[in-house]
Amino acid sequence: MQLEFHAFKPADLVGGDPALDLVNTVTARDTQPRDWLDDYAGLLRWARQSELFARGDLNALDALAAESPAKAAAALARCKNLREALCEALYALAHGRQPDDAALDSLDQARLAASRAARLVSRDSRLQTQWSVERSGLDLIAHVITAYAIELLKDTRLDRLRVCDGNDCGWVFIDTSKNGRRRWCDMATCGNVAKARRFQQRQRDD
Numbered sequence: 001m002q003l004e005f006h007a008f009k010p011a012d013l014v015g016g017d018p019a020l021d022l023v024n025t026v027t028a029r030d031t032q033p034r035d036w037l038d039d040y041a042g043l044l045r046w047a048r049q050s051e052l053f054a055r056g057d058l059n060a061l062d063a064l065a066a067e068s069p070a071k072a073a074a075a076l077a078r079c080k081n082l083r084e085a086l087c088e089a090l091y092a093l094a095h096g097r098q099p100d101d102a103a104l105d106s107l108d109q110a111r112l113a114a115s116r117a118a119r120l121v122s123r124d125s126r127l128q129t130q131w132s133v134e135r136s137g138l139d140l141i142a143h144v145i146t147a148y149a150i151e152l153l154k155d156t157r158l159d160r161l162r163v164c165d166g167n168d169c170g171w172v173f174i175d176t177s178k179n180g181r182r183r184w185c186d187m188a189t190c191g192n193v194a195k196a197r198r199f200q201q202r203q204r205d206d
Contacts, residue, residue, distance in 0.1 A: 007045065008046050008048075014171070014186045015174065020090070033170075037083075040069075044141075078113075081106055107146075160175040165184055
């Protein structure tokens, strides 16, 4: 898989869930996959765009990565392992198959690691699970996304899970359209490209 620097933007977060958006940090899975998490800094760029994490936490992760590049690379590898296991499971479910045991085992290992780092806190008279840089270290992003992934895999929204029909894409998303027939991750990108190609084909046929 080719590594590629990418400046993340809001249009890159169209999955409908943070776990899906992490899977979509690889583009063109259907042709020549390009991995936008080219290094730990790339993961931080994605996390900043996701708006899931406090700026102070991301700054602390940036400092930790600078202090120990080897540990940052290992944490990135664990996050990518989570991403690819989740992708395999989601692709299988989207096509009516059962995820393979290796993917489920990887997700379970990620779940256990995230659980060990979590702590319960009380907010507004409710208990919540919380992760911190102090407990998760450079795995903070992976731990938080693991929690989203496990909840998503148990959610009825998976009935609307789709893989984009666009060429050079392969992104996953939750279809929130009224009729449940959304084909593309984003009409403004893959949808318009597909429409343009159909128009060009009709022109050639005529």
